[in-house]
Amino acid sequence: MEAEKRQRLQYNLQWFAKDGPGGEKTEPATEKKLREAREEGKVAKSKELTSAFDLIVLFLILKIFVTMVGNGFIGVFEQTYKLIPDFLSMYAMDVSPQAVSSFFSDVFVEMLAISWPFFLFGFAVTLLVSILQVGWKVSGKPMQPKLDRFNPVSGFKRIISKDSIFEFFKSVLKIAVIIYVAYSSIKDHQDELFILYDIPLGQAVALCGDIIINAGLQISIVYLVVGIADYIYQKFRFNEEMKMTKQEVKDEYKNTEGNPEIKGRQRQRMREASRRRMMQDVPKADVVITNPTHLAVAIKYDPEANRAPVVLAKGEDYLAQKIREAARENHIEIVENKPLARMLYANVEVGSEIPPELYQAVAEILAMVYNMRE
Numbered sequence: 001m002e003a004e005k006r007q008r009l010q011y012n013l014q015w016f017a018k019d020g021p022g023g024e025k026t027e028p029a030t031e032k033k034l035r036e037a038r039e040e041g042k043v044a045k046s047k048e049l050t051s052a053f054d055l056i057v058l059f060l061i062l063k064i065f066v067t068m069v070g071n072g073f074i075g076v077f078e079q080t081y082k083l084i085p086d087f088l089s090m091y092a093m094d095v096s097p098q099a100v101s102s103f104f105s106d107v108f109v110e111m112l113a114i115s116w117p118f119f120l121f122g123f124a125v126t127l128l129v130s131i132l133q134v135g136w137k138v139s140g141k142p143m144q145p146k147l148d149r150f151n152p153v154s155g156f157k158r159i160i161s162k163d164s165i166f167e168f169f170k171s172v173l174k175i176a177v178i179i180y181v182a183y184s185s186i187k188d189h190q191d192e193l194f195i196l197y198d199i200p201l202g203q204a205v206a207l208c209g210d211i212i213i214n215a216g217l218q219i220s221i222v223y224l225v226v227g228i229a230d231y232i233y234q235k236f237r238f239n240e241e242m243k244m245t246k247q248e249v250k251d252e253y254k255n256t257e258g259n260p261e262i263k264g265r266q267r268q269r270m271r272e273a274s275r276r277r278m279m280q281d282v283p284k285a286d287v288v289i290t291n292p293t294h295l296a297v298a299i300k301y302d303p304e305a306n307r308a309p310v311v312l313a314k315g316e317d318y319l320a321q322k323i324r325e326a327a328r329e330n331h332i333e334i335v336e337n338k339p340l341a342r343m344l345y346a347n348v349e350v351g352s353e354i355p356p357e358l359y360q361a362v363a364e365i366l367a368m369v370y371n372m373r374e
Helices: 002-010 033-039 046-093 097-134 152-159 160-185 203-244 246-256 260-284 318-329 338-347 356-373
Strands: 287-290 297-301 310-316 333-336
Touching: 033 203, 046 097, 046 203, 160 203, 260 297, 260 310, 260 318, 287 318, 287 338, 287 356, 297 318, 297 338, 310 318, 310 338, 318 333, 333 356, 338 356
Parallel strands: 287 333
Antiparallel strands: 287 297, 297 310
């Protein structure tokens, strides 16, 4: 029974965690993972927000240029109908597809010249909104073919996934709201629609244009609200998908920065090498200032090499004891001065000159040591 219990305890429960062998994804994504996801084309972007701005710009341009566009299209239609008899008389009964294509290509060019503001502003707004959402980063990886996309099992999973169901209900709700707004807007002008047959063509076109533009602007504003909500959701969903487990963060840190244990051992070896070099310099010191047992600082003054005394070694507790032992072995004076020892240990690095505010105190000790030697 005891052997069976020990056998059960050997299993790693992390393998049964919610999100796989690494445990639950609770850590925010690192910069490296976000950068790799961006290169793959995975970003928090809302198509609804881009479409909403496109619609707003479209109907605003229509509202501004409606007269010019309407007159232009009417002029094209009038010119086209006037040229039809000449076209038929020219070709008589021998009307070829090439002739018809040539005739309507001229009409298409004229209509394109009238509608160019819509294409220009639409492209500019789409590009600008996309850059504002995800920044400027061109990546061709999303267009590369992937074999898993041709897998029917994967395709079926995508069709019945949680995201596809959410997108379906979002589309249904969006269409219902747009239909309601459009119906409410047109219903307010129902009395005007009944007199279309009694007014001239130009006034009828202008009236229909105003109704359509006003309804379009209302729909665009509603669509903008939907787009903002969708962008917030896409941002939240992207952050949730990019989250990492603690194990993934550790593995990434190991791959990028190196194993923490190895780096710790390297730092330890560097500290030991620094201490060895420092202890080798203790015999060169003029004096060792102590606390008396807690701290020890070895100082040397060479007027030809330095402008001020230099700290050759310092340490506390065990290292301080080693410095004192080295000083005794090399017949270096040991002077007890608690305030000065604390100041030197806390403010001066090994190999650095002492600060000017300590010149007087250190000079007095060095003078005493030189007198004792003489």
